Amino acid sequence: MTGQGPRRPARKATRPYKPPQPDAPRRAAFDTLVAVTARGAYANLVLPGMLADRRIVGRDAAFATELAYGTLRSTGQLDKVLELCSSRPLKQVDPRVLELLRLGAYQLLHMRVPAHAAVAATVEVARVAVTDGPAKFVNAVLRRVAEREFDAWMVEVAPDPEKDPVAHLAIEHSHPEWIVRAFADALGEKPAGGIGALAETAAALAADGAPAATHLVARPGRIDRDELLAASGGTAGRFSPYAIYLDGGDPAAIEAVRDNRAAVQDEGSQLCALALANVELAGADERWLDLCAGPGGKTGVLGALAAQRGASVVAVEQAEHRANLVARTTEGLPVTVVVADGRSVGEDPRLPEGGFDRVLVDAPCTGLGALRRRPEARWRRQLADVKPLVKLQRELAVAALTAVRPGGVVGYVVCSPHLAETRVQVADVVRRTGAELVDARPLLPDVPDLGAGPTVQLWPHRQGTDAMFLALLRRK
Structure with a gap:
C-alpha cells in the first residue's frame, strides 16, 4: 500500500525484572558473620535463632552452620590468602565486603562446593547485600582464590x-x-x-577446628540417664555417669532439657563438678558454695547432688541477669542465688569466712579450652587479656579458701590450658594460703592421659572434652 513506511518489527515480550535471590543458607551465614564482627555477637547464640526464624532446616541448616562457624574459625588463614588475591589491602576493604570474601574463600578452600557454584552463589549474596559494584570486586577476588587448591595456597602463605x-x-x-x-x-x-x-x-x-558434639547432662536424682538416652536418641558418655552425646538435633526440643531435669553441658565440666562433690571430707558436709555460678551449668549438677545428700548450695553471681539464669536453671533444687562479688567473702554476711564445706570457683578465664565451640573467640581474645584475668582468678581462689572451713575443699576450675591460668596460678595460690593440693586424678576414674597430677588438664584431642583444668585444694 502506497504512502506507508516500512513496518516496524513487533516488540518481543519482556519478562518482569526479578531481583537476585541469594540462597537462604549462605545469606544466613553472611548475616551471622556481620553480627559477630560488627556488633560483637556470638555465633552460637545468633545463628540457631536465625535459622529457626527463617525456617532453614535439615541439610540447609547444616550447610549454613558449617559455613558460618568454619569461616569464623578460619579467618586468619583466609585473610592471608585473600591478601594475595585482592587488588587493595584488606584494611581498605569495606567490612561487609570482606565478610563476603571470607565466606566465598572458605567454600573454595574447605568445602566440597564446586568452584563455579561457590563464586556465583557468593556473588549473588553480594549483589543483594552490598550492590553490584562491590559484587564485581568479590567476583574478581574469588576467581583468583579458585585458581589454586588449599594445599597450594598453604605452601604460598604459611612460613x-x-x-x-x-x-x-x-x-x-x-x-x-x-x-x-x-x-x-x-x-x-x-x-x-x-x-x-x-x-x-x-x-x-x-x-x-573440628565440630564439637553437643553433650547433655542427666541431672542426678532428676532423670535417669537411660531415660534421657531414650528421649534424646544420643549415646552414653565415656567418662561421666550422667553424660550423653547428641548425634544432632535441637537439645531444646527434648522435654527433659526444657524442664531442667537435663541440660546442655560439656562432659569435662561435668567431671570437674563431680570431682569436687566426691572428694572425701571429714566432718560436716552440708553447706556448699559456688562462687562464680553464672550461667549455672555446674551449679545445676552440684544442686542435684546436694539434694540427694541433704546438703544445700549458695550460688554467687555478680551480674544480675546471669544470676537470674542460675535461678531458672536450678529451680526446684536446694540452691540459694546471691547477687554479690565472689571476692566479698568475710565482708558480706551471706558469705561468712569458714562457712562452707565445699567451694567451687569456676573462675572467669580466657576460654581457650572451648575454642571449638566458640569459633570467633580465638580472634577476640588477646594476650593482653591474660594478666588481668590471672589477677581476678587469684583473688577469687583466695576468697574461696577463706570461705571454706578448715578441712574443707575448694575446686578451682578454668576452661583454659594456659599455664598462667592453671598450674602457675595454683602454685601461687598454694604459696599464699598454705592450702594442700589434693590429687584430683582418682576422682576422674577411667579418664585416660591425666598426666602426673595432682592437677588435671583435659583436652579435646585427648579426652574429647573441652580443655578444662581442675585443681582441688584443701584448707589446712
Missing part, C-alpha cells in the same frame, strides 16, 4: 615449618601465634625443636 614452626601452625590451623605458644607450653613441647617437636600441639590445634 617454613622448620624455620618458624609456631607461625606455620598458626596459619595451617588458623590460630593466633600466642595461642599456639600457650598450647605448646601447656603440653610441654618446645618450638626450638622444629615442627616435629610440636606434634601434639598440632593435634590440639586441629581439634579446635
Whole structure:
C-alpha cells in the first residue's frame, strides 16, 4: 500500500525484572558473620535463632552452620590468602565486603562446593547485600582464590615449618601465634625443636577446628540417664555417669532439657563438678558454695547432688541477669542465688569466712579450652587479656579458701590450658594460703592421659572434652 513506511518489527515480550535471590543458607551465614564482627555477637547464640526464624532446616541448616562457624574459625588463614588475591589491602576493604570474601574463600578452600557454584552463589549474596559494584570486586577476588587448591595456597602463605614452626601452625590451623605458644607450653613441647617437636600441639590445634558434639547432662536424682538416652536418641558418655552425646538435633526440643531435669553441658565440666562433690571430707558436709555460678551449668549438677545428700548450695553471681539464669536453671533444687562479688567473702554476711564445706570457683578465664565451640573467640581474645584475668582468678581462689572451713575443699576450675591460668596460678595460690593440693586424678576414674597430677588438664584431642583444668585444694 502506497504512502506507508516500512513496518516496524513487533516488540518481543519482556519478562518482569526479578531481583537476585541469594540462597537462604549462605545469606544466613553472611548475616551471622556481620553480627559477630560488627556488633560483637556470638555465633552460637545468633545463628540457631536465625535459622529457626527463617525456617532453614535439615541439610540447609547444616550447610549454613558449617559455613558460618568454619569461616569464623578460619579467618586468619583466609585473610592471608585473600591478601594475595585482592587488588587493595584488606584494611581498605569495606567490612561487609570482606565478610563476603571470607565466606566465598572458605567454600573454595574447605568445602566440597564446586568452584563455579561457590563464586556465583557468593556473588549473588553480594549483589543483594552490598550492590553490584562491590559484587564485581568479590567476583574478581574469588576467581583468583579458585585458581589454586588449599594445599597450594598453604605452601604460598604459611612460613617454613622448620624455620618458624609456631607461625606455620598458626596459619595451617588458623590460630593466633600466642595461642599456639600457650598450647605448646601447656603440653610441654618446645618450638626450638622444629615442627616435629610440636606434634601434639598440632593435634590440639586441629581439634579446635573440628565440630564439637553437643553433650547433655542427666541431672542426678532428676532423670535417669537411660531415660534421657531414650528421649534424646544420643549415646552414653565415656567418662561421666550422667553424660550423653547428641548425634544432632535441637537439645531444646527434648522435654527433659526444657524442664531442667537435663541440660546442655560439656562432659569435662561435668567431671570437674563431680570431682569436687566426691572428694572425701571429714566432718560436716552440708553447706556448699559456688562462687562464680553464672550461667549455672555446674551449679545445676552440684544442686542435684546436694539434694540427694541433704546438703544445700549458695550460688554467687555478680551480674544480675546471669544470676537470674542460675535461678531458672536450678529451680526446684536446694540452691540459694546471691547477687554479690565472689571476692566479698568475710565482708558480706551471706558469705561468712569458714562457712562452707565445699567451694567451687569456676573462675572467669580466657576460654581457650572451648575454642571449638566458640569459633570467633580465638580472634577476640588477646594476650593482653591474660594478666588481668590471672589477677581476678587469684583473688577469687583466695576468697574461696577463706570461705571454706578448715578441712574443707575448694575446686578451682578454668576452661583454659594456659599455664598462667592453671598450674602457675595454683602454685601461687598454694604459696599464699598454705592450702594442700589434693590429687584430683582418682576422682576422674577411667579418664585416660591425666598426666602426673595432682592437677588435671583435659583436652579435646585427648579426652574429647573441652580443655578444662581442675585443681582441688584443701584448707589446712
